[in-house]
Amino acid sequence: MSMDMTFLGTGSAYPSPHRGASALVLRTEGECWLFDCGEGTQTQLMKSQLRAGRITKVFISHLHGDHLFGLPGLLCTVSLNTNPDTQEKMNCVDIYGPRGLRNFLRVTLGLTGSQLLFPYAVHELEPTPEQSPEEGRLSLEMTEERGPLHPQERLGSTIQLDVSDDCYVLFEDKKFVVKAFRLFHRVPSFGFCIQEHDRPGRLKTEVLKELGLKPGPLYGRLKAGEPVTLESGHVVQPSEVLEEAIPGRKVCIFGDCSSVLGPGPLRLCRGADILVHEATLGNEQREKAVEHGHSTPEMAAAVARACCARMLVLHHFSQRYKPSSSQEGRDEDSVSELRRQAEEALQDSGVEVTLAEDFLTLPIPLQRPR
Ligand SMILES: [Zn+2]
Numbered sequence: 001m002s003m004d005m006t007f008l009g010t011g012s013a014y015p016s017p018h019r020g021a022s023a024l025v026l027r028t029e030g031e032c033w034l035f036d037c038g039e040g041t042q043t044q045l046m047k048s049q050l051r052a053g054r055i056t057k058v059f060i061s062h063l064h065g066d067h068l069f070g071l072p073g074l075l076c077t078v079s080l081n082t083n084p085d086t087q088e089k090m091n092c093v094d095i096y097g098p099r100g101l102r103n104f105l106r107v108t109l110g111l112t113g114s115q116l117l118f119p120y121a122v123h124e125l126e127p128t129p130e131q132s133p134e135e136g137r138l139s140l141e142m143t144e145e146r147g148p149l150h151p152q153e154r155l156g157s158t159i160q161l162d163v164s165d166d167c168y169v170l171f172e173d174k175k176f177v178v179k180a181f182r183l184f185h186r187v188p189s190f191g192f193c194i195q196e197h198d199r200p201g202r203l204k205t206e207v208l209k210e211l212g213l214k215p216g217p218l219y220g221r222l223k224a225g226e227p228v229t230l231e232s233g234h235v236v237q238p239s240e241v242l243e244e245a246i247p248g249r250k251v252c253i254f255g256d257c258s259s260v261l262g263p264g265p266l267r268l269c270r271g272a273d274i275l276v277h278e279a280t281l282g283n284e285q286r287e288k289a290v291e292h293g294h295s296t297p298e299m300a301a302a303v304a305r306a307c308c309a310r311m312l313v314l315h316h317f318s319q320r321y322k323p324s325s326s327q328e329g330r331d332e333d334s335v336s337e338l339r340r341q342a343e344e345a346l347q348d349s350g351v352e353v354t355l356a357e358d359f360l361t362l363p364i365p366l367q368r369p370r
């Protein structure tokens with residue numbers, strides 16, 4: 001199954017002509033999952049190879065505008081482009097994010113009289129008080145939803161921290177298990193860990209032949225992990241005839257943060273194929289970055305090193321950093337300096353560093369067993 005990730009916005013704070021506000025799409029066969037949706041995400045989507053109508057799930061890391069202002073508009077445009085005569089887009093769009101998101105959407109869509117041609121549900125993550133300074137905690141009055149559901153809204157769930165694992169279990173299906181973890185920011189922020197299930201290794205056809213097994217349904221059963229009894233009474237265990245399992249891919253996408261919180265994040269992100277982390281300001285501005293709840297390349301690198309990630313992807317750059325393709329900007333504001341800082345911190349770690357740019361697509365290949 002092919003899998004890739006496209007960055008639609010890599011700037012912090014607001015969209016500019018050089019960088020869109022935060023948004024990225026993780027694409028697997030047939031499905032697109034959107035992570036954050038800053039203002040202008042819909043036009044970025046139109047400029048990309050992706051189709052907004054393919055988005056089936058949305059994940060919002062935190063409620064800052066540069067990660068959220070684009071969502072109501074995007075939902076409305078997807079609806080406008082939906083053909084009401086086809087059933088294609090009638091599936092419920094599941095939206096995951098911090099407590100308060102349900103109210104935000106209900107009020108925004110409600111006050112603007114926005115109708116959608118498809119249902120949506122907001123599943124809220126309940127933050128813990130340690131995730132932000134006191135002034136960043138939202139009161140119940142601000143987050144509690146009032147009034148009836150929006151006509152297209154379906155009841156969503158409220159997801160609490162699983163204290164034993166220090167994470168939030170969002171959902172699990174045949175292909176993936178998706179969890180969230182806690183980060184520290186000016187308002188409660190979350191990261192997401194998308195873990196693909198391992199898949200069985202290839203069948204050892206030589207061994208199967210020796211056992212006298214011919215290709216057919218029995219092969220499928222062995223591959224599905226079921227033992228098979230031969231006519232002779234001999235039981236063939238799947239482990240005898242299967243090569244080593246192919247490990248599922250792991251993609252970890254961090255929201256804005258100046259640090260992780262609790263043991264959950266590093267535990268969940270261990271061995272990530274791709275770890276996406278913000279680097280809003282350069283190392284020389286660490287104090288300012290931390291004061292605003294953000295990270296520097298060195299700080300992001302420390303997380304990637306602690307997780308033994310294969311690749312660290314930096315994004316969410318201050319708008320002062322122009323893309324490296326642009327001729328503008330003074331040298332000290334060059335985004336490649338941020339890459340250099342991360343690489344320096346990751347010397348001898350084996351972690352590869354990539355700078356995200358708007359419309360960069362990264363393939364996420366399957367890896368051989370380690
Ligand atoms: Zn931000």
Ligand SMILES: [Zn+2]
Pocket residue numbers: 062064185256
């Ligand atoms: Zn933020």
